Amino acid sequence: GESVGLHLPTLSVQEGDNSIINCAYSNSASDYFIWYKQESGKGPQFIIDIRSNMDKRQGQRVTVLLNKTVKHLSLQIAATQPGDSAVYFCAERGTGFQKLVFGTGTRLLVSP
Amino acid sequence: DTGVSQDPRHKITKRGQNVTFRCDPISEHNRLYWYRQTLGQGPEFLTYFQNEAQLEKSRLLSDRFSAERPKGSFSTLEIQRTEQGDSAMYLCACQPLNTEAFFGQGTRLTVV
Numbered sequence: 001g002e003s004v005g006l007h008l009p010t011l012s013v014q015e016g017d018n019s020i021i022n023c024a025y026s027n028s029a030s031d032y033f034i035w036y037k038q039e040s041g042k043g044p045q046f047i048i049d050i051r052s053n054m055d056k057r058q059g060q061r062v063t064v065l066l067n068k069t070v071k072h073l074s075l076q077i078a079a080t081q082p083g084d085s086a087v088y089f090c091a092e093r094g095t096g097f098q099k100l101v102f103g104t105g106t107r108l109l110v111s112p
Numbered sequence: 113d114t115g116v117s118q119d120p121r122h123k124i125t126k127r128g129q130n131v132t133f134r135c136d137p138i139s140e141h142n143r144l145y146w147y148r149q150t151l152g153q154g155p156e157f158l159t160y161f162q163n164e165a166q167l168e169k170s171r172l173l174s175d176r177f178s179a180e181r182p183k184g185s186f187s188t189l190e191i192q193r194t195e196q197g198d199s200a201m202y203l204c205a206c207q208p209l210n211t212e213a214f215f216g217q218g219t220r221l222t223v224v
Contacts, residue, residue, distance in 0.1 A: 034212050043114070043203055043215035044155065089154045099145060099168070100205075100213055102154025 012109045019077040021106045023090035028071060030092040034100070035064060035075045037086045044089060047075070077108075085110045114138075116216035118204050124222045125194055132190045133219045135204030144187050145213065146179055147203040148172065155203055161187060194223045 013019050025033070031052040036044035050057045050064045050073075057064050063076040073090050087107050091100040117136040125131050137144050142163045147155035158177070160168040163184035173179075176194075181187040191198055201220050207213040 036215075041217075041220070043116075043118075043205075043217045045114075046212045046214070049212050091154070098143075098207065099157040099160060100147075100155070102156070104152065104154055 009104070010107045010109065012111065013080050015080060015082060015110055015112050017080050019075075019080045019084070019108060019110075021075045021077075021088050021090075021108065023073040023075075023103055025071050025073060025090070025092050027092060027094070027101070028068070030094070032093040033064070033066060033073050034091045034093070035062075035073075036089045036091060036102075037084075038089065038105070039086045047088075080108075080110050082110045082112055084108060114206075114214035114216065116204055116206055116214050118202075118216035118219050120219055121217060122220045122222075124224060127196060127223055128193055130190065130192045131194060131221065132188055133202055133204075133221075135187045135189070135216060137185075137187070137204065137206040138214065139185070141206035141208055141214075142184060143207045144181060145205045145207060146187070146189050147205060147215075149201040149203055149218070150199075158189075158202075191221075194221075196223045199223045 034049045035047040038044045048059045048062050048064050050066050061078045065074045087105040089102050089105045091102045115138040119134045144161045146158040149155040157170050159179050161181040176192045179189045201218040203218045204216045205213040
């Protein structure tokens with residue numbers, strides 16, 4: 001079956017450092033991937049997405065890299081800030097009705 | 113604020129009681145999804161509506177669960193005879209075609 005997973009359950013960094021959160025997926029047919037940020041007690045918040053025909057996409061302080069060969073996705077956050085502390089999920093969009101398949105999440109802790 | 117509203121934000125109920133949650137999506141989005149999220153896990157797909165038609169249901173949606181979307185606008189998710197295992201965050205999301213999903217803040221259900 002399809003699945004999306006993360007390598008690191010918790011990542012602790014110092015303010016100003018760059019953060020990298022990794023994700024592996026198993027459905028090679030997936031064509032769209034999304035990173036979400038979720039703060040405690042809130043719904044997932046969209047960060048950045050990437051389509052399968054791209055290798056890299058940049059946003060404001062965030063970059064997503066997609067390696068289809070090894071089915072790996074990563075989120076890079078530049079100059080991490082305390083406000084970036086949250087749980088980060090990668091998700092892949094399935095075919096058909098396009099439901100999202102989420103991994104278990106990585107908690108990012110940013111120390112001042 | 114994604115524009116997706118969920119009510120209530122929190123619900124505590126006794127085991128065996130029925131509960132109903134409501135989702136008011138972004139008006140122009142006709143694709144609506146319900147997800148369930150337990151602590152430390154990513155959201156899991158429950159069901160999908162396109163307009164008023166319920167087109168897909170997960171195996172997670174037992175007979176005690178029912179979802180409706182009359183007139184293709186707001187949606188309700190009802191759980192009958194609640195069990196402690198139903199305790200979770202219930203998330204509603206709208207997803208325009210070929211873009212990311214916009215999530216509401218969720219309803220946190222606690223069954224005691």
